[in-house]
Amino acid sequence: ASCVQYRLVVRDVRSLQVLQLYTCLDQIQHMEWSSDSLFILCAMYKRGIVQVWSLEQPDWHCKIDEGSAGLVASCWSPDGRHILNTTEFHLRITVWSLCTKSVSYIKYPKACQQGVAFTKDGRYMAVAERRDCKDFISIFVCSDWQLLRHFDTETQDLFGIEWAPNGCVLAAWDTCLEYKILLYSLDGRLLSTYRAYEWSLGIKSIAWSPSSQFLAVGSYDEKVRILNHVTWKKVTEFEHPATIANTKTIVYKEVEKSPSVETERLSFPPPRALASSLFSTQSKYDVSQVPVSLQYVKPAADRANPKMGIGMLAFSPDNCFLATRNDNIPNAVWIWDIQKLKLLVVLEQLCAIQSFQWDPRQPRLAVCTGSNKVYVWSPAGCVSVQVPGEGDFQIVSLSWHASGDSMVLLSKENFCVCYLEREEV
């Protein structure tokens, strides 16, 4: 599904054929599928309206109007029948039910990055709240929206919460001014607190490993600390220095290679396909010899939210690899081997990395840097694939299909689907 301005276009994944076309009242800011893929919600924050469309019955419609309360965020609940709307100024979260047309309110939600977190199995929802300058976390049962637990957190300013994949542990971390990560069990008991250091800028991002064994904490000091789930103590630290000296690390460097053009074959006017390939540069990966020094960017010290530290963390689905990006070295993706707790591969790109995502099924990492190429890494090697087409296609973000066979590459105005062939064994 994709939305263009005020229209919602639903396409088939394999053929990209337009299946449905819906028109909304206003420009769509946010669009989300329900968990059972039967409904799509389109949120228009300016108008404060959420419209829900059904795939089964194109005639069915639903409109939720928040009115003067305003709308800041909207999302589905895990059961696919409730919509949570966050009103302006984070006054409250309204839970609209599509089944019963009933409304529930959650008061005092916290205006933070990840204030609402659902467990993987969709049973429980944790909401960060703030009352009287104190942070609280409320755990709700998603089936009937009953408050299960309500407890306070020892944070200065709660920044985010995230459930572990096993649904039993909730990680809550503090603002970047304080390095503090708290771990609560499902019933609200504080299991452990972890503090690496004081005073310097703290946690930037965290990621749970798919088996809930490890919690990776990326911080502003360019280090990732791995905590284990038994003792909640640090297992190891991963450093991201600018020079890589370890001989066991493989460094793939993206290198531009200019295509060879046979001048005799050129005809005038040149066909379009040839023209685009002439001017677009191809690139390939070269294995660089260690030691390699990467491009280090020192951010301005007087600005807030500096571009330093570990901004992106992602575990591979088989729990073997961890991909990180150090914002100080924005061109490189660091891939760590979790089984050996060592740096395995560094991918050095020509441009700054915009995003990366693991294939949901295999240990394959897709990286996009804002150029017209998508880069895929797997333990067997890495490859750079150019998006064929006319003109520039600057890939801004990408998203894998759940089966791992294809991925969607998004640019500012277009998107394309990249299909990955499976090897016939």
Next chain:
Amino acid sequence: MGDWKTITVPVLSSDSKNIFQHTSDKKISSPSMNSQVLRLPLPSSKSMHNFFSAFCTEENIEQSISYLNRELTTLGFPSIYAESKGKELNLISIINCMNELLVLQHKNLRAQEEVEMQHLKLGSDMDHLQNCYAKLKEQLESSKREIVGLQERDRQLQSKNRNLHQLLKNEKDEVQKLQNIISSRATQYNHDMKRKEREYNKLKERLHQLVMNKKDKKIAMEVLNYVGRADGKRGAWRTDKTEARNEEEMYKVLLSDYEQRQKQLLVENAELKKVLQQMKKEIISLLPPQKQKPKERSEDGPVLSDLEEDIGELNKENMWELSCETVREQLTNSIRKQWRMLKNHVEKLDNQVSRVHSGALNDKDVISREDHELETEKLELEIQQCKEMIKTQQQLLQQQLMSPCDDDTTLLLQDCYLLEERERLQEEWRLFQEQKKNFEKERRSFTEAAIRLGLERKAFEEDRGTWLKQQFLSMSTDYKHSENVTTPSAFLGSNLTVNVYLLGSEQDNRLVKSASQQRKPHRVSSPVSAEPWQTSPYITHNSSNAASKKPAADSKPNQWVGSDKEETE
């Protein structure tokens, strides 16, 4: 006398002058200080002559003589007067006195020379010592200067050190201060933030109230129709029951997670315990039997035995499956002890090895080493002896094989070989002769026997003929089959063969005996010859025949002859 004196005195004076000159020269050449000390108040050479003439003139000869006499006598010389109170001069005594004076003069000069030499030596020694002293003084001064310089440097470094320490302290203080500043600022910010937040909350509340009060109709949800629940169930009211159920479910989820984790941990634990047990067994097997060192044994002995017993018990009862504290502790303690023992053992071995390499002596090592060395020496000796033996034997062989230059020896050798062979041949010849004689004897006996046999046969044939006639006559009606040809021969053969067999057996025995003495080819023939003897009794079984007698008898001597022939061949 006076003339004499005048003559002699100038001679003396010239000599003495020369001598004086010499001495004065000497004195001038000597260093100034010494010369100053020793310089006698001698007048110049010119004045010396005057001096000598001045002492004794023509007027005061007697006075001078008496003066000289007095001087000499006081010095211990005999008087120069001839007799006491006489004015006659004793020339001899004068000459003696002069001679003695000269000798004395010489001695004195020599002594003077020696003294001067010593003086010079001492002077040079003094100079040398003074130089040394000057040098040492210089050295002392330079070293003093150095010390001063080093002290200065030391002082500078210490001051630098102090400065650095101070700097470090200052930095630390600064850091502490900054940290304090940061913490205070942080608290201040937090306070301010909280204040702002409260204001904000108030605004929010106000806004919320306003929004709620407005009761916007817009805040509504328009749905075409209700959507069924995802799981198909109907909506339920929120009651206490549901609350309790929710709690229950939550705890169930938690418990299941914990149980899962506990199972995993148990499995891991069990595996690790197994591994530890295996390791312990292996360590015990690796350790050497501890009967060698009784000292250590006494310490660890009872402990070990206890442990062994406990371990045995543990193993028997499979108590390692339990995870109680004591069992775990026992296991880990036992493993630690075993590991320590193993480590000690390995360390001892390392020490031994290092000692062996360095060559230091230890009682055990020496013994083993000596034994080892002795054995190796013995073996080497043996090897050498063997080698020598082999060499000698090889040499002998070569000598024997290769024809030596000496003809006599070869002839001798050959003769030796020939002699041996000759003796052997002679022996064989003797044997052969004996056998020949035996054979001759046998032959004669056989011929006699054959003759006898022939005679007997004739008689037998006649008897048989008559008997057969009788039989035939009697049994002519019974028998129709003509087996006469065969039966009589058979019968004859059997009777004859009985005798023949007996003879043959004898002959066989003899033949066999002789054959055994001779060589093989002869032997082969004997069984061949024995067979025809033996086969004939089998063939001729039933009755004897007079007809066959003859051919049998004929065949026998033929066979005999044949056998003899064979034998001789």
